[in-house]
Amino acid sequence: MKIVKFGGTSVGSSQSIRHILDILQQKHSSGENFIVISSAMKGVTNLLTDLAYAASEGNDFKSGLSEIEQKHFTVIKEMIEVRNQNPVFTQIKLYINEIEDLLQGVYSLRELSSQSKDFILSYGEKCSTFLLSQIAKQYFPKSLFVDTSALIKTDSNFGNARVDTPKTEKLIQEFVSSHKDNILFATGFIASNENNRITTLGRGGSDYTAAIFGAALDVEEIELWSDVDGMLTADPRVVKKAFPLSELSYTEAMELSYFGAKVIYPPAMIPAFRKKIPILLRNTFNPGFKGTRIQQTIEKNPYPIRGISSINSISLINVTGSGMVGKIGFSGKLFSLLAREQINVILITQSSSEHSITFAIEPKDVQKARELFKTEFELELETNKLNPPTIEEHLCVLAIVGENMKQTPGISGQLFHALGRNGINIHAIAQGSSEYNISVIIKRKNISKALNAVHDIFFTQLTKTLHVFSVGTGNIGATLLRQIQKQSNFLRENNDIEVKIAGIANSRKMTINEEGIDLNHWQEVLENGEKADLDEFVNRIKLLNLSNCVFIDNSASPQPGKYYKELFESNISVVTCNKIANSSSYQEYKTLKDTARRRGVDFFYETNVGAGLPIIRTLKDLMTSGDRIIKIEAILSGTISYIFNNFKGDVSFYEIVKKAQELGYTEPDPRDDLSGKDFMRKVMILARDAGYSIEENEVELGAILPENCTRASSVEDFYTELKKSDSYFNEIKEKAEKENKVIRYIGELENGKASVKLKLIDNSHPFYNLTGSDNIISFTTERYKHNPLVVKGPGAGAEVTAAGVFADLINVGAN
Numbered sequence: 001m002k003i004v005k006f007g008g009t010s011v012g013s014s015q016s017i018r019h020i021l022d023i024l025q026q027k028h029s030s031g032e033n034f035i036v037i038s039s040a041m042k043g044v045t046n047l048l049t050d051l052a053y054a055a056s057e058g059n060d061f062k063s064g065l066s067e068i069e070q071k072h073f074t075v076i077k078e079m080i081e082v083r084n085q086n087p088v089f090t091q092i093k094l095y096i097n098e099i100e101d102l103l104q105g106v107y108s109l110r111e112l113s114s115q116s117k118d119f120i121l122s123y124g125e126k127c128s129t130f131l132l133s134q135i136a137k138q139y140f141p142k143s144l145f146v147d148t149s150a151l152i153k154t155d156s157n158f159g160n161a162r163v164d165t166p167k168t169e170k171l172i173q174e175f176v177s178s179h180k181d182n183i184l185f186a187t188g189f190i191a192s193n194e195n196n197r198i199t200t201l202g203r204g205g206s207d208y209t210a211a212i213f214g215a216a217l218d219v220e221e222i223e224l225w226s227d228v229d230g231m232l233t234a235d236p237r238v239v240k241k242a243f244p245l246s247e248l249s250y251t252e253a254m255e256l257s258y259f260g261a262k263v264i265y266p267p268a269m270i271p272a273f274r275k276k277i278p279i280l281l282r283n284t285f286n287p288g289f290k291g292t293r294i295q296q297t298i299e300k301n302p303y304p305i306r307g308i309s310s311i312n313s314i315s316l317i318n319v320t321g322s323g324m325v326g327k328i329g330f331s332g333k334l335f336s337l338l339a340r341e342q343i344n345v346i347l348i349t350q351s352s353s354e355h356s357i358t359f360a361i362e363p364k365d366v367q368k369a370r371e372l373f374k375t376e377f378e379l380e381l382e383t384n385k386l387n388p389p390t391i392e393e394h395l396c397v398l399a400i401v402g403e404n405m406k407q408t409p410g411i412s413g414q415l416f417h418a419l420g421r422n423g424i425n426i427h428a429i430a431q432g433s434s435e436y437n438i439s440v441i442i443k444r445k446n447i448s449k450a451l452n453a454v455h456d457i458f459f460t461q462l463t464k465t466l467h468v469f470s471v472g473t474g475n476i477g478a479t480l481l482r483q484i485q486k487q488s489n490f491l492r493e494n495n496d497i498e499v500k501i502a503g504i505a506n507s508r509k510m511t512i513n514e515e516g517i518d519l520n521h522w523q524e525v526l527e528n529g530e531k532a533d534l535d536e537f538v539n540r541i542k543l544l545n546l547s548n549c550v551f552i553d554n555s556a557s558p559q560p561g562k563y564y565k566e567l568f569e570s571n572i573s574v575v576t577c578n579k580i581a582n583s584s585s586y587q588e589y590k591t592l593k594d595t596a597r598r599r600g601v602d603f604f605y606e607t608n609v610g611a612g613l614p615i616i617r618t619l620k621d622l623m624t625s626g627d628r629i630i631k632i633e634a635i636l637s638g639t640i641s642y643i644f645n646n647f648k649g650d651v652s653f654y655e656i657v658k659k660a661q662e663l664g665y666t667e668p669d670p671r672d673d674l675s676g677k678d679f680m681r682k683v684m685i686l687a688r689d690a691g692y693s694i695e696e697n698e699v700e701l702g703a704i705l706p707e708n709c710t711r712a713s714s715v716e717d718f719y720t721e722l723k724k725s726d727s728y729f730n731e732i733k734e735k736a737e738k739e740n741k742v743i744r745y746i747g748e749l750e751n752g753k754a755s756v757k758l759k760l761i762d763n764s765h766p767f768y769n770l771t772g773s774d775n776i777i778s779f780t781t782e783r784y785k786h787n788p789l790v791v792k793g794p795g796a797g798a799e800v801t802a803a804g805v806f807a808d809l810i811n812v813g814a815n
Contacts, residue, residue, distance in 0.1 A: 001033045001034070001035070001217055001219045001625055001778075002027075002032060002033070002034045002035075002219055002220055002221055002223060002676075003034070003035050003037060003210045003211075003213050003214040003217075003219050003221075003222045003223065004023075004024070004027070004035070004036050004037070004038070004223045004225065005036075005037035005038070005039075005188060005206055005207065005209070005210035005222070005224050005225065006020055006036065006038050006039065006132075006225045006284065007039050007206065007224070007225065007226040007227070007284075008039045008040055008041060008042040008044070008045070009044070009226060009227040009284070010039075010226065010227065010284040011038055011040075011041055011042075011128050011132055011713055012041050012043070012072070013037065013042075013075070014074070014078040014472065014548065015077050016284060016285070016744035017132065017135060018077060018079075018283055019284045019287070020225075020284060021135070021136065021139060021182075022287070022503060023225070023284065023287055024036070024136065024139075025139060025703055028140065028183075028673060029625060030528035033219075034137075034183070034185075035176070035183065035184045035186060035213060036183070036185045036186065036517075037187075037188045037209050037213065037448070038128050038129040038132050038173075038185060038186070038187065038206070039128065039188050039189065039206040040124025040125050040127070040128050041072070041124070041126065042129045043208050044068055044071070044124040044127070044196075044760055045121055045124045045127070045189075046598070047064055047067065047068060048068070048099070048120055048123065048124055049117070049121065049202055051064045051065060051103060051115070051120075052106060052112050052117050052120050052121075052559075053112065054057035054108060055083045055104075055106040055107040055112070055215070056106050056107075056112035057110070058107065061103045061107065062100070063123070064558075065099060065100055065103070065696065067806075068096065068099075068127075068702055069092070069093070069096045071244065072092050072127055072128075072131055073089065073092065073452045075131060075135075076088050076089060076092070076131065079135045080134060080135060080138065080155070081138065081669040082787045083371060084134070084138070085716050087134075088131065088134045090804065092127055092128060092130070092131065095123050095126055095127050095130075096127075097219050097785075098123065099123050099619075099694075102116065102119060102120050102463060103179075105122065108118075109417040111297055111560070113158075114159050115158045115198075115420055116196060117158070118158045118190075118198050118199055118200045118705075119158065119197075119198045121189075121190075121200055122149065122189070122198045122200065123186075124188040124189075125188055125189050125190050125206070125509045126147065126187055126190075128690065129145060129146075129185050129186065129187045129188075130145045132185055132187075132540065133185035135144040136183070136185060139754065140183050142181055142182045142183055143182070143183045143185055144179060144182040144184055144185065145185050146175070146184050146185065146186040146191060147186075147190075147557070148185065148186045148187045148188070148189055148191065148198075148209060148556070149190045149191055149192040149196075150171075150188070150192065150196075151168065151171045151172050151175055151186075151199055152169050152171075152172075152190075152192070152201075152209065152584045152644070153167045153171065153191065153192065153194065153210060154168075154191045154192070154199045154201075154442040155193060155199075155534060156193045156194075156195075156197070156199065157199070157265065158199055158200070158351065159167070159200060159202065159268075160200070160201070160202035161191055161193070161199035161200065161201060161202075162640050163191065163208075163212060165212075165215075165271075166503055166623065168191075168212060168216065168409070168732075169212075169215070169216035172212070172213055172216040172217065172307065173216055173217065175796060176217060179360070180656060184751070184789065185440065186209070186213065187209070187709060188205060188206025188207075188208075188210065189201055189205035189207040189208075189209060190205075191207045192210075192687050195775035196469065197780075198647060201239035201267075201695070202263025202265075202267070202534065203265065204262075204264070204266075204267075204294050205265070206392055207224055207264055207265040207268035208268045208271075210268065210269050211225060211268040211269065211270070211271040211272045211277075211279070212271055213270060214271065214275070214277050215274060215275045215277065215299075216455035217276060217316075218278075218592060219273060220278075221277060221278045221279070221280055221486060222272055222277055222278070222279045222280070223264075223279075223280045223282055224264060224268075224279060224280065224281050224282070225282045225283070225284045226263065226281070226282075226284065227283065227285060228263060228281075228283055229244040229255065229283045229286055229289050229291060229292075230244045230245065230263065230281040230283070230289075230290075230291035230292030231244070231245050231248060231263050231281055231292040231294075232244050232263075232307070233307045233309060233455065233459060234243065234308045234309070234451050234455050235309075235451065236459055237453070238447070238451050238456045239308075239451050239452050240393075240461060241452075241455060241456075241459075242455065242460075243559045244289070244291065244292060245292050245306060245307060246290065246292065246293065247294070247298045247299065248293075248294045248296060248306060248307075249294070249295070249297075249298050249403055250269055250272075250273045250290060250296065250442065250767050251403065251436055252306045252307070252401055252436065253269055253279075253294045254266050254269055254273075254402040255309075255437045256306070256307050256309045256399075256401050256661075257269070257309075259309035259310060259397060259399035259401070259437075259439065260309055260377055263281055263292075263609040264279070264281060269294065272294075273296075276295075276296050276297040277293040277295075278293055278294065280292070280293055280294075280622065281294070281406050287440040289675055292422050297305045297689070299774050301353075301402060301403070301404045301406070303458060303459055304404050304405060304408045304414075304458055304569065305400045305401060305402070305404065305405060305412055306401055307398050307400075307401055307402070307406070307413070307579045308400050308451060308455055308458075309398075309401065310396055310397060310398045310399065310447055310451065310453055311346060311396060311397040311564050312396045312444060312447060312476070312739070313362070313363055313395075313396060313444060314346055314347075314360045314362065314363070314395050314396060314397055314441065315360065315361055315362070315363045315365075315391060315392065315393045315395065315429060316358060316359075316360050316363065316391070316392040316393075316427055317358070317360075317366070317369060317387065317389050317390070317391055318357075318358045318371070318389060318390045318391075318392070318622075319334070319356065319357045319358075319359075319387075320355060320356040320386070320387045321355070321380065321384075321385055321387045322355070322385060322388050323383075323385025323672060324354055324355060324356070324357070324386070324765070325354045325355055326354065326776045327354075330630065331350070331357060333376075334357070334657035334781065335348075335359075336693055337372055337376055338361075338369065338372070341368055341369075341372055341740050342364045342624065343361055343369055343494065344361065344362060344365070344420060344729070345359050346359075346360040346361060346362070346397065347359065347360040347397060347439055347441070347565075348360075348429070349428050349429060349617040353558075354784065356441050358428050359559035360395075360397060360428070360441060361798070363393060364422070366391060366393070366495065368391065370391070374388075375391050378517065378666075379497075388459065392427060392628070394439070394441065394443065394444050394445070395427060395441050395443060396442060396443075396447045396466035397439055397440070397441055398440050398441075398442060398443045398450050398451065398454065399437055399438065399440075400437070400438050400440040400454065400458065400635065402436065403436060404436050404437070405436065405438070405578075408433040410487045411438065412429070412431070412438060413453060414457050415438060415457075415741075416709065417441070417457070418450075418453045418454050418457040419440070419450060419453065419454070419455070420600055421453070421600050421815075422446075422449055422450070422453045422547055422548070422571050422600070423570060423571025423599060423600075423670065424440065424442050424443070424446045424450050424453075424502075424571075425442065425443070426440045426442060426503070427440075427442065427443075428440070428441040429441075429684055441773065445545065445656050446545065447472065448545065448546075448547075449545050449546060450547075451785050452465070452547040452548075453547040453733065454556075456547065456548065463492050463497055463498040464487045464496060464497050464498070464499070464513070464640065464728045464813055465497075465498045465500055465547070466497060466499050466500065466548050466549075466550055466809065466812065466813050467502045467514070467546040467548060467550070467573050468499055468500065468501050468502060468503075468513075468551075468552060468809065469501075469502055469503035469504075469505075469537070469541050469543075469546070469549070469550070469551050469552070470501060470503070470504050470552040470554060471504075471505045471506070471534070471537070471551070471552065471553050471554065471555055471560050472505075472506060472508040472552075472554030472555035472556075472557075472560075472578075473514070473523075473526065473554075473682075474506075474554065474555070474556075475505070475798035476508070476554045476577055476798050476801050476802050476805065477554035477555070477802075478798075478800040479798040479799060479801075480552070480554060480617045480801035480805050480806060481504075481519055481522055481805050482519075483503065483802055483803065484499050484809075485519035485520065485808065487806075488519075491810070495605070495810065495813065497560070497813075497814075499813075500515075500516040500728060501516060501517045501519060501522070502514050502515075502516060503517075503537065503540075504517060504522060504525075504526050504529075504569060505532055505534065505537050505557075506526070506532060507555075508531075508532050508534055509529045509530065509532050509535065510526075510529055510530060510531075510532045510536075510537050510542055511526050511528075511529030511530070512537070512541075512783050513525075514546060516546050525631060528662050530791065533697070534559055534560065534563070535795060536714075536732050538551075538563045538566065538567065541572065542566075542567075542570045542572075542595070542678055543566070543571075543715060544567070548812075549562075549572040549573065549575070549601075549811075550572065550573045550575060550809060550812050551567050551572050551573070551574050551575070552575045552576070552805060552809065553574065553575075553576035553579055554576075554802075554805065555578055555745070557578070557580075558580045558581075558582075560576075560578065561576075561578060561581030561584070563582050564576075564581055564603070565592060565595050566593060568592070568595040568596045568599050568601055568603070569595065569599060569698070571599050572598070572601065573596075573601040573602040573603070573604075574596070574601075574602070574603050574604070575602075575604045575605070575803055575805055575808040575809050576604075576605050576607075576805075577605070577608065577804065577805050578589060578608075578610070579605070579608040579681055579682065579685060582608055582685045582688070583681035583685055583696070584683055584774060585695065586619025586688065586693050586694065586695055589685075589688055590693070597769070602811070604808035604809075604811060605685075605799060605808070606804050606805075606807065606808050607801050607804035607805055607808070608682065608684075608685050609682045609685055609686055610636060610777065610791070610793075610795050610804075610805035611638075611775070611792050611794065611795045611796055611797065611800045611801040611804055612794065612800035612801060612803045612807070613775060613777070613780045613791055613792075613794075613795060613800075613804070614791060615634075615683075615777050615791055616668070616686070616689055617688070618779065618791055619632075619686065619690060619779070620689065622779060622781055622783075622789075623690070623691070627668050627781045627782055627783050627784075628751075628752070628778075628781060628782045629690050629781055630780045630781055630782065630785065631748070631749065631750040631778075631780055631790075632686060632690065632747075632748070632749040632750075632777065632778070632780070633746055633749075633766075633767070633777070633778045633780075634682075634683065634686070634746065634747045634748075634775070634777040634778070635744060635745065635746060635747070635767060635770065635775055635776050635777075636679050636683065636747060636775050636777070636795060637676075637678065637679045637682075637745070637773060637775070637795070638665065638668050638773035638774070638795045638796030638797070639660060639665045639673040639674075639773070639795075639796070640674070640676070640679065640745045641671075641745075641770060641772070641773050641774060641775060641776075641795070642663075642665050642772060642773035643656050643657060643660055643674075644662055644742075644743045644744055644745060645770055645771055645772060646731065647729070647733060648741060648742075651727035652723075652726050652729070652730070653725070653726065653730075654719065654722045654723045654725075654726060657674070657719075657722060658719065659668050662686075665773060665796070666713070667736060669715050669718070670718070671705065671709070671710060671718060673708070674705050675704075675705075675706045676701055676703070676704060676745065676756050677701070679700050679745070679747060679756050680696070680699050680747070680756045681696070682747070683698060683699060683749065683754050683755075684699050684754060684756065686747075686749060687699075687749050687752075687754045690749060692754075694752075694754050694773055698754070699754045699755065699756065699775065700753075700755035700756070700757065701756050701757070702755065702756060702757025702758055703753075703759060704745060705722075705725075706725050706728050708721045708724070708725065709721045709722050709725060711787070735760065736760045739760060739762070740762060741760040741761055741762050742760070742761060742768055743758060743759075743760060743763055744758070744759055744760075744767050744770070745757070745758055745759075746758075746761075746767065766788060770792070773794070773795070773796060774792055774793060774795060775792070775793065775794070775796075776790065776791070776792040777790070777791050777792075778790050
């Protein structure tokens with residue numbers, strides 16, 4: 001024998017009922033015996049509740065009642081043969097008339113008692129189950145409708161009645177025994193008290209009905225069919241990567257259900273747990289999927305936790321005062337009073353000093369709890385032994401659940417790291433000695449980000465999602481997007497990272513899509529976006545409040561840098577190839593670094609110095625590992641490197657500069673490169689990262705060009721003056737050749753002093769053999785004193801710079 005319960009979505013339409021019939025026919029043909037429990041049609045219970053309250057307030061209820069009638073009549077017309085329809089129409093109409101009479105009574109009295117409400121709500125299950133039994137009778141002639149209010153006996157706690165288990169089990173056993181030849185279709189949710197007054201079993205009561213029947217009959221298993229593939233690791237509406245769990249223990253299922261997982265009603269598991277009857281959670285619309293099996297013993301879970309759940313709206317009450325310290329029975333009195341007033345306490349935590357108790361309740365109970373505390377502890381409040389309770393609202397509970405947590409060290413640390421990394425403050429923490437559950441209370445506005453961040457950290461076989469917002473679509477920005485699109489599959493398969501471009505902006509347009517922008521068509525999407533407004537762009541990033549957010553600045557504008565601190569404060573990491581922010585005042589640089597460190601986010605800017613070369617990372621690794629920097633020498637301009645590497649033989653300096661511009665190595669005005677200022681800023685950033693509080697005016701900048709060239713009024717005039725200055729440059733070249741040396745424009749950092757100037761170096765220097773437009777840097781340290789550590793390679797170009805930004809982005813993902 002099996003109990004098969006179908007939820008409101010499953011019986012909500014003709015199409016969904018056809019799925020039920022397919023499931024039942026398959027069971028019947030395979031020789032299974034079953035009893036069907038049915039919920040009300042989807043939305044009917046809520047509508048009946050609304051109508052009952054409308055009637056009690058003197059408002060119209062008839063239009064809503066017509067809607068319920070029409071919902072059922074439509075299914076009759078579509079699912080029952082015409083010759084059999086009339087008796088079904090008649091019974092449904094009788095039920096509707098009875099509801100109308102009840103609502104009319106409520107309307108006349110302007111009063112809705114809990115008893116009346118239960119009576120009205122019971123018709124949802126009566127209508128749907130009767131209708132389902134009559135449809136099934138066409139396929140299973142011995143189908144029989146059962147009103148379970150005659151079989152399930154409860155107390156008179158209307159709305160959430162407590163079952164009299166011995167009496168109920170006896171009635172169910174006798175009824176089923178006397179109807180062995182029938183296929184029973186029984187109403188869920190409803191019962192009756194000793195006076196045969198209708199009661200209901202509370203939220204999710206149809207699950208409870210299925211479990212009550214299952215326990216009474218010692219069935220093989222209880223199947224609960226709904227519209228989801230069983231219990232998932234998290235709410236799939238919030239966590240897109242949530243996946244179904246194949247099995248759960250009773251304890252895990254109860255914990256997850258208690259903390260908001262709505263697939264099963266927690267009390268429903270108690271009768272099954274008592275009799276050790278497995279519960280199967282199945283999907284009516286995907287019957288081929290095995291769903292989730294809840295049972296006593298389960299296989300070892302490969303993950304540290306089983307799932308994540310949440311209660312999305314709670315309030316926190318904090319009681320403090322010296323009168324609590326060492327006072328026996330204070331907690332008992334407090335919680336007894338709350339229980340007396342039917343105030344459900346969701347979570348409790350107490351300091352070891354006994355000076356404070358914090359507990360969570362539903363927001364609707366806050367005022368009642370406040371008044372209760374004021375009344376019952378009046379003397380303690382007047383004598384200042386207790387402080388007035390403080391109340392925090394707009395909160396929610398996030399809980400991680402799993403039997404494996406007891407055997408796995410570091411679970412709490414991972415949870416707190418995931419939340420802290422995303423800027424989510426914890427207001428209270430609770431963990432039972434069983435270690436099956438760790439619950440934290442956080443701001444309700446952060447629940448989506450928290451669920452996704454925590455899911456990523458514990459289910460490591462899934463990809464971690466980085467939500468990226470990219471500013472700048474020039475050569476580097478466009479190349480980066482192409483590289484991400486090309487490498488996305490590799491990252492997913494080898495690094496467990498999914499890069500989701502959630503926003504793109506340039507100086508003209510911007511677009512945001514939290515589900516991700518298709519990188520095959522990003523130009524078209526951006527072109528059809530809205531007018532660019534960087535302030536609005538950043539505000540929307542903050543409002544979306546997504547987990548693992550990264551802001552990428554691929555622009556050459558000073559504007560994005562103004563938002564870095566604001567982004568850090570919102571726990572958003574920044575990756576940038578734009579060196580303007582880091583080369584502004586030292587105070588601004590330090591503020592950005594300190595803010596990122598304080599907020600626990602990343603600020604990566606490898607490409608500020610050497611495009612794709614690992615220069616900043618190398619410096620950081622040397623210092624972190626305890627090495628002492630003695631001297632740094634560097635050539636950090638691909639343009640200047642190319643010019644001096646090729647300024648030899650008969651070629652003039654004018655010809656080399658002209659050729660460099662033709663090859664695209666220089667800016668439109670070559671003086672922007674040859675001034676050395678960009679190079680100097682790179683050296684300054686290196687000096688700051690090496691621990692020196694240095695300003696731009698403290699870097700000694702040696703000139704490459706004579707004064708007549710720098711003062712030229714136009715690019716054309718510059719080239720004229722450059723040609724006139726051939727003798728100046730030839731003199732330097734001849735001197736170098738005479739001494740068997742080469743000309744290099746070298747940045748240097750030693751003893752806290754930074755400089756960038758022309759130097760003549762011999763073949764003992766690591767920069768002597770530099771060719772092309774390569775960059776090079778030499779680290780002389782305590783460990784690399786006699787043979788410096790040298791990093792060399794391309795220091796310019798969209799491909800290598802974008803690759804450097806990409807590498808920084810992946811390092812954010814690794815963190």
